[in-house]
Amino acid sequence: MPAVLAYAQPESSLLSFADTPVTDSWAFRDKTRKDTAYITHGYHRYPAKFIPQVAARLVETHSAPDDVVADVFAGCGTTLVEAKMLGRKALGTDINPVAAMITQAKITPINPATVEIAHEQLASALDTPALNTAMPDHERIDYWFMPEQKRQLAHCLNAIQRVKHQNLRQFFLCAFSNILKNCSIWAQKSNKPIRDYKKNPAHPIDALHRQIKAMKRGNAEFYARLQQEKYLDIPCTIDCRDARAFPAQDSTVGLVVTSPPYVTSYEYGDLHQLAALWLEHTDDVAQFRRLFIGSAYHKLTDELYNPYSPQAQSIVCDLSTISKKTALSVAHYFSSMANVFQEMHRMLKPKGKACIVIGNTKLKGVPIRNAEVFAEQLDSQGFRLQDVIKREIPSKNLPSVRNEQTGRFTKITDKNQMMAYPTEYILIAEKKT
Ligand SMILES: C[S@@+](CC[C@H](N)C(=O)[O-])C[C@H]1O[C@@H](n2cnc3c(N)ncnc32)[C@H](O)[C@@H]1O
Structure with missing residues (x-):
């Protein structure tokens, strides 16, 4: 029997955040595009970046001024820029050399x-x-x-x-x-x-x-702004490397604020190929794509990937009757994410916090409840879930999604949407020990 079919449906009822009420103040509905692109945030387009106001509020609320703030999926550096603006030392990783190059420019104030x-x-x-x-x-x-x-x-x-x-x-x-x-x-x-x-x-x-x-x-x-606050020299660094090998000593980070990649959604390797080719980060786009967690192009073997989550088991089970390839990609994705949470646990101080911004999606008609899976995985890796915030994403800030019929990226309002995240969750978890 192929391993992907070995995932069993859990017997107990599954965790669900569906009834979590929306917290209005997290929508930042009054913020214009100009507000979300202030200071260096408008330097470069980047798919699925979160708005700086979300990162800033999380950093301000959940870290002390002398805490180190980390983003393991730094993307174009939103968390790092906001951490620096708040006077926190910050460090991040992203596997994408183009992301690291953009972030480096965005976190570096120049006279x-x-x-x-x-x-x-x-x-x-x-x-x-x-x-x-x-x-x-x-x-x-x-x-x-x-x-x-x-x-x-x-x-x-x-x-x-x-x-x-x-x-x-x-x-x-x-x-x-x-x-x-x-x-x-x-x-x-x-x-x-x-x-x-x-x-x-x-x-x-x-x-x-x-x-x-x-x-x-x-x-x-x-x-x-940094000069006025005397924050120009606050250390802030980005490393181009895998989130599962974060460059921080054990128990040294006060707060992680991050938004993970989705599964088989954006292909960052495709999207950044122009810069990656010109700047000679790769000469092989096919290989480049496979660096990313969530890519549909991983060469997967039919092995049992442990997702550390009954919810994830159930999703893989449902998908395996529709598409074994998709089921395997999702199992691999969740298992990779469990390893990322393990790494976050290693580097966080006891009682350090992790804030994970994530939306739920659909693949082949099957709900992919990322938020619930991540909550279970965080629990399994030594975290205590403290809060689940549900926020609406105002239409001007909606990420693009794939249209089921055309396969093209479109806005969420399209009625044939294959994935849906007009709301997203912010999971706030504390390291237990
Ligand atoms: C949703 S984006 C993060 C966007 C970020 N919050 C921002 O505001 O720009 C997810 C990021 O995860 C990165 N990524 C994917 N696989 C990774 C891995 N194995 N290690 C580190 N970063 C990875 C992608 O390159 C992408 O930049």
């Missing part, structure tokens, strides 16, 4: 006058015709970029790579990364790797200047 001079120097380098610019030689770059865009982008990258100061180079690389989609023929509204031959790609040098100009405003505000 605005220095950025100004560096931008002028970069502008003059870009105005100088390039004679021997090295052109990337990769079929995937030719797949996504027209020859003129490719030539100009190579010229931009070459000029950026010659910027000597590391922080300034990171700042410009982040700008470069964020213009790639607009400069490519990647269908503008799609989160899936689809080409649009009718698209008129942006002019790279103009797009780069516009992007840098917007980022300079964010940096100036970030710098001024």
